[in-house]
Amino acid sequence: MSTAPAGGVTVRVPAKVNVQLAVGAARPDGFHDLANVFLAVSLYDEVTVTPADALTVTCSGPDSDQVPLDRTNLAARAAELLAARNGRPGGAAVHIHIAKNIPVAGGMAGGSADGAGALLACDRLWGLDTPVAELLGMCAELGSDVPFSLLGGAALGTGRGELLTPLDAGSFHWVFAVADGGLSTPAVFREFDRLAEGREIPEPQASPALLAALASGDPDALAGTLANDLQPAALSLRPQLARTLAAGTAAGALAGIVSGSGPTTAFLVRDDEAAAKVAAALEASGTCRTTRIATSPTAGATRI
Numbered sequence: 637m638s639t640a641p642a643g644g645v646t647v648r649v650p651a652k653v654n655v656q657l658a659v660g661a662a663r664p665d666g667f668h669d670l671a672n673v674f675l676a677v678s679l680y681d682e683v684t685v686t687p688a689d690a691l692t693v694t695c696s697g698p699d700s701d702q703v704p705l706d707r708t709n710l711a712a713r714a715a716e717l718l719a720a721r722n723g724r725p726g727g728a729a730v731h732i733h734i735a736k737n738i739p740v741a742g743g744m745a746g747g748s749a750d751g752a753g754a755l756l757a758c759d760r761l762w763g764l765d766t767p768v769a770e771l772l773g774m775c776a777e778l779g780s781d782v783p784f785s786l787l788g789g790a791a792l793g794t795g796r797g798e799l800l801t802p803l804d805a806g807s808f809h810w811v812f813a814v815a816d817g818g819l820s821t822p823a824v825f826r827e828f829d830r831l832a833e834g835r836e837i838p839e840p841q842a843s844p845a846l847l848a849a850l851a852s853g854d855p856d857a858l859a860g861t862l863a864n865d866l867q868p869a870a871l872s873l874r875p876q877l878a879r880t881l882a883a884g885t886a887a888g889a890l891a892g893i894v895s896g897s898g899p900t901t902a903f904l905v906r907d908d909e910a911a912a913k914v915a916a917a918l919e920a921s922g923t924c925r926t927t928r929i930a931t932s933p934t935a936g937a938t939r940i
């Protein structure tokens with residue numbers, strides 16, 4: 637089935653961009669400590685849950701063929717976690733439908749969005765009213781980006797990115813260049829480790845200049861402070877992304893950066909008009925599959 641059934645609970649969840657991603661050395665558990673400045677952007681997946689005899693997942697949207705529909709889907713794992721935590725007899729007996737608009741495996745936390753969305757939707761469907769702090773704890777069990785997908789807005793993520801402090805942020809305009817194919821997040825972190833071999837890796841720290849620029853809403857100031865320690869690793873695995881970055885800045889973007897682990901690239905632009913111009917130039921350049929225009933910040937997982 638490719639459409640959402642009627643009579644369920646629907647939650648809308650945003651994608652994210654990382655305006656700063658400072659990465660520390662690999663920890664004994666294989667994760668990396670981060671100073672991760674997240675912004676929620678106005679590209680959304682919608683997750684609908686409906687009572688059913690057993691747990692099933694369906695997905696619609698342009699990239700839906702790349703989304704797993706088995707128990708590895710983060711939305712399915714979220715529903716199972718909440719059901720188990722509440723000792724629900726029969727477990728997570730729901731049909732989950734994902735209307736997918738966030739690029740898959742693009743470094744924009746699409747799977748994490750669906751995990752957070754399913755958690756909130758099942759919580760409401762089952763009338764649990766779980767406190768937000770507990771929902772955030774379950775999100776962290778599902779993945780490092782999932783708590784931010786629930787919270788949205790702007791936040792600093794420390795630890796492996798799951799410990800969130802909300803931040804002040806003005807409004808910014810973005811163009812995203814979606815690449816052909818995805819990049820595996822663990823593979824990008826492994827490449828970061830390989831490139832860092834023999835080098836002292838400093839403790840990750842949020843940049844005071846970036847936080848001030850974010851709060852001011854001044855796009856020129858933010859453009860000068862964007863930083864992603866995973867960018868060299870993503871470029872090493874996907875060298876052609878350098879051409880996309882060059883095409884976006886040549887078209888008038890204030891700055892371009894790889895979004896998280898990539899391969900989506902994010903371009904900060906001054907306003908709507910600049911966004912349309914940069915998006916058109918990127919599409920004409922032949923250096924990306926498609927583009928999306930969005931603004932930040934936006935709300936986290938929200939029932940609609």
Ligand SMILES: C[C@](O)(CO)[C@H](O)COP(=O)(O)OP(=O)(O)OC[C@H]1O[C@@H](n2ccc(N)nc2=O)[C@H](O)[C@@H]1O
Binds near residue numbers: 657667821822
């Ligand atoms: C790159 C980012 O998207 C930036 O926001 C995140 O750090 C990735 O978050 P995520 O996709 O939710 O990642 P998880 O599902 O928690 O972890 C997937 C894999 O990424 C690597 N990983 C992730 C987060 C982190 N702080 N250090 C890591 O090394 C680990 O190899 C881990 O096994």
Ligand SMILES: Nc1ncnc2c1ncn2[C@@H]1O[C@H](COP(=O)(O)OP(=O)(O)OP(=O)(O)O)[C@@H](O)[C@H]1O
Binds near residue numbers: 708709821
């Ligand atoms: N609901 C889901 N939507 C998309 N992918 C999912 C989902 N659940 C599990 N996955 C798996 O997760 C992989 C990564 O997909 P996702 O779209 O979350 O990547 P991402 O945006 O790069 O993640 P992040 O930015 O959090 O590192 C996919 O290749 C897919 O196999």
